[in-house]
Amino acid sequence: MTATLSQPRLLPSGDGAVTVEFSRTIDDAANRRVLALDRTLAREPIPGVTETVPTYRSLLVHYDPTQIDFDALGGKLGELAQQPVPPTEETRRWRIPVVYGGEHGIDLEDVAKTLGTTPDEIVARHIAGDYRVAMIGFTPGWSYLSGLQDSLQMPRRQNPRLLTPAGTISIGGVQTGVQCLAGPSGWHLLGRTAVRTYQLHRDPIFLLEPGDRVTFSVVDAKTFLEQDRAAEGGEIVAELIAA
Template identity: 75%
Template sequence: MAATLPPPRLLPSGDSAVTVEFSRTIDDDANQRVLALDKALAASPIDGITETVPTYRSLLVHYDPEKIGFDALGEKILPVATRPLPPVTRARRWRIPVAYGGEHGIDLEDVAKALNTTPDDIIARHAGGDYKVAMIGFTPGWSYLSGLDRSLHMSRRQNPRLLTPAGT
């Protein structure tokens, strides 16, 4: 049997939520643990939990403090969070249409220039990847992905745009 995993940090988030933090950086191992804990809590609910919100590296657990306190909740969550990860199951595959360049991708030329390549090469490398939904964002249907080819990693813009045109 696989060894249990190191415990996450339990951080109070206001008076009715706890952040179960698996890492201080974004990485796929931490995200796998977040999603496993979220799934385990859904399968075997703990009385008092009202909602869970997975992120790249932590799970926010909202609870009713009249039903369970922070310490008692932590005592119930930690054993679940340190279990060996379940085997990877076959994932659903989605095909997402992407428009590159022009009015829909106003940074394509700059990215290609910064990476010393062509827009066509950037498109081919990006479109050829397999990505994993790591979390769902604040906008319905907006998913945050992991799995980008390291050769496409870029720093943020040095001077952020004050206005981003609609549709980009």
């Protein structure tokens, strides 16, 4: 007997979008429902829907109100959201190389002190994780990963930095992330990767997609520089383990 799924909230977002909200907190089960609905809409498009934007806990659905109204669209989305989420997903697995600590991960030692351990142990815990891309957002290619083990979870910085380097690998709250472009951040910087999760003139432009799995591996500073030069030329220096 199939369990009844909770009905998501349907929230108007202006006059041309609706938010399908599955949870009010970061939740892997809710995120799987978000991505399942997003894929269903890609396979079975609703006339009038122009774009979908998945997040951790909701799906933003843009639509043309001259083709379909809010009530009609909401009814269809509610029905589709009740479809069972596939128990297993065909997913890609990536291994992303990271140089940890020093100038590349300026918060590594402070994180270790705060958590009562050593920098080497923080790195060991971080590369032991099996992460899942929950959403892409904030800036192009910024990949939010769920699956951070409890022993690495800590509040974000009280004073966010106005600028952090491109390629930063960081942790914040219950998440870890891959920051593609230089920008502000309140997360704790553990290291950097040469991998470009977003590169405008490369095919594909976006490397990671919601639902992909990610693990990290350690490289030294020399290897990072070599990979960075290769990535600048358009090479994908992440390793695709499974597709």
